[in-house]
Amino acid sequence: MLKLAELLCLAGLHITFLNTEQHQQRLVKFTDASSRFSKFPSFRFETIGDGISNDKCREDDKLKSTFMAIDTVIKPALRELLILSRQRAEEWPPVTCIIADGLMSFSIDVAKEFGIPNISFRTVSAACFWAYLCIPKLIEGDELPFKDDDLDKQITCVLGMEGFLRRRDLPSFLRAKELTDPWLQIVDSQSSKSMQASAFILNSIEELENPMPSHIGTLACAKVYTIGPLSALLSSKKNSTSSTSLRAVDRSCLTWLDSQQLKSVLYVSFGSIAVVTAKQLLEFWYGIVNSGKPFLWVIRPDSIIGERQIPEELMLATKERGCLVDWSPQEEVLAHSSIGGFLTHSGWNSTLEAITAGVPMLCWPCFADQQINSRYVDAVWKIGLDMKDMCDRSIIERMVRDLMQDRKDEFKKSSEKISNMVRSCVEEGGSSFQNFERLVEDISSMSL
Template sequence: MDPKPPSPPHVLIFPCPAQGHVNSMLKLTELLLPAGLHITFLISAKDHDRLSRFTTVHSRLSSYPGFRFHVIHGLYEGPIDTDEKLNLMLIDSLPKVTTPLLRNLLLDSQVTCFIADGILGFALDAAAGTGVPVMFFRTVSACAFWAYFCIPDLINSGDLPFQGTNLDERIVNVKGMEGFLRRRDLPSFCRSGLSNTTFQEVTNITRRTPDAHALILNTFEDLEGPILSHIQKHCPNIYTIGPLHAHLKARSISKSTSSNSLFQEDRTCIGWLDQHAPKSVLYVSFGSIATLTRDQLIEFWHGLVNSEKPFLWVIREDLVSSLDDENKVPSELEKDTKERGCLVGWAPQEDVLTHSAVGAFLTHNGWNSTLESIVEGVPMVSWPFFADQQPNSRFVEAVWKLGLDMKDTCDRRIVEKIVKEVMEVRKEEFEESARRMAKLAKESVSSGGSSYRNLDRLIEDIKKMSTQSN
């Protein structure tokens, strides 16, 4: 009698329940499934409902019999745009609800490997004693990860907490960033006191990364090689497999855009873009979490109108606080917007950035947005909101030369000036840098490229784990 064939490797994937995290870890899932891996994807009830309503993810993944969603009920599902709300999710809700669930899954489901969002440190505790290797997937850039990792060193050197209010003071104790990093470019949590719980939690979690079996990053070597070399001294087993969305297309897994949006996309803006000349439109989006005050909204609005550039602006329903009938947008701005602007509640961003009419991207520099802009060769105007976005925006300007950073300012004259600088005065310079980096990004995910090879290595290593466990 022939022996029973070994079971396919079974991977458990668990993202932090937020748009950028779910999006990138679903793309990782789509890259792993064609290799014959079975995957259980843990997801909050709210995010699962939104994916079901707004995307084709179920039809895309239903062709893989080894895939299933495991829906988690009882999580905090409110906004995470403040330290207090982020703490409620990361420190209170997630560990309490999911740790027992994870233990049961890891013990009872013959899991080969557990790929956990690297910001969920309790995943290591849940897996302790189960024999299941834990890989951390960090959805931030390598440069942001390294800045987080170095925070204890900055405390020891006296750089943190800040003394005085000068945010332009140079930080020289983050290796690889000595020549250009300022206080204002550190992750936003560094501006709070050392007793801030979010600051402590993110720092502690990042320092636990070497305890994981491996670190997976959505980046590529030509973009962040020097920083990766510093990380590798602490985390020797790194898989850089990004940009993930470009990797999907390069492997012919998804020639069309694989949207994993938790918001309903308004595709009418594509028709609006069709009416404009190449590289003439400024695309504006602050992502899924950032919020503006009414005053900030008005300053941005004046700056965009005064730049005299056509603009496509994503204004989420919850983007602006205190915007009601008494605080509505001035009529003259609405009039000028009708002449040269297009406002949508949410845009199909990958398709927008691919469109020939888009000449620049005013972005919060969330990592997915930054990579999507890099792949399409679109220069950036950076206005980071919090967390990893601060170091990302500094690298966009000072290292990669892909645009200008206007963090910590929100003035209509500065907005107008920076937009014109990127789209007129230094247009050719930024477009040339963007073209060069886009070429390197696409080469990295093409057959033989660094990210392509690293994904193959990741898949083979997971399969070896399965062989060893059988």
């Protein structure tokens, strides 16, 4: 969202960035966002509370309280901001367009109430969003909910993916055995509601995910702007990177990487949310160490469930050829010449960053869109390996060696080919570059 906001500021638009107070505090603490955006007189931050208690509760209760807070706290706060924007038109131009996260479909109702367009920004892959939109077809075709535990059964009701999609490759929220499953209901209802948006922004590339963006546009009867990868598009316009991390970054790992050989290091990170059990941690640790490859591993302090008890042999091996950090400057790490592979949770941002850098991936997806992203990495783009639903040290060891040794040249060639294609799309004349220019023109015309 911040990178999209910065791109729109560079294009000369007035931007109000609405953030929760909790996230804004972390943004100010860990990034240069305040100073970076202060150079844009046409930009301002606004904050609201999220209305969610920090008390410990069951996940189902958290889910319920989150969506209750949207109706009781966030939706009214958005209405109030829009009213104030009209009352203070002399101080700041009134809002003429809302760009909202795709799961925040309540913004569509508010936008309609004020007679302004609402653009839905989908932060997952186009393939994942299309799978969500196919939920009614999956139910009609008796492919949802699952009737048994066979996760390798082919899925045939997602247009364009009939040849390679299995149950285990569907977004995790669709792994339901009952239509009453709360996550399935929320994803279905939010996706259905979002189809009322005036247009869609996808952090993707037409050539990478075809024909999914066109399928989405046809079903929604709305414009679809594929303008990704946003990080690469922003870098092409300002020739520098922008930090949006909500955690303290440890840059010492870059110095460690400088001492390693070309394309020799396995980078390991499961993102900002995913967690692993203490047992899974050990399986990964043994598998990575036994592969014999040097490794840089991001282990967030809050990412382990259970007590960490690491055998001495693992600590010694890590001291010899590993580097552990709490958090890393990931885009810089992936662009480093020493990185030869990426063991990832297959979040869409991480996937795009690896694709842009031309780094092959070993995928261990956890939830949401990650399952379908990892399938594309392996079966469609052929730029890595999919290890979903497995966590065994011998398998991890073998697949790390496949990625970085036995099939290294194969993955290097395919990754570089797709990386070059993606980079050309964000340069002047490329599809993402042109789609962004079209987006800016269309948003500008909304204020006339």
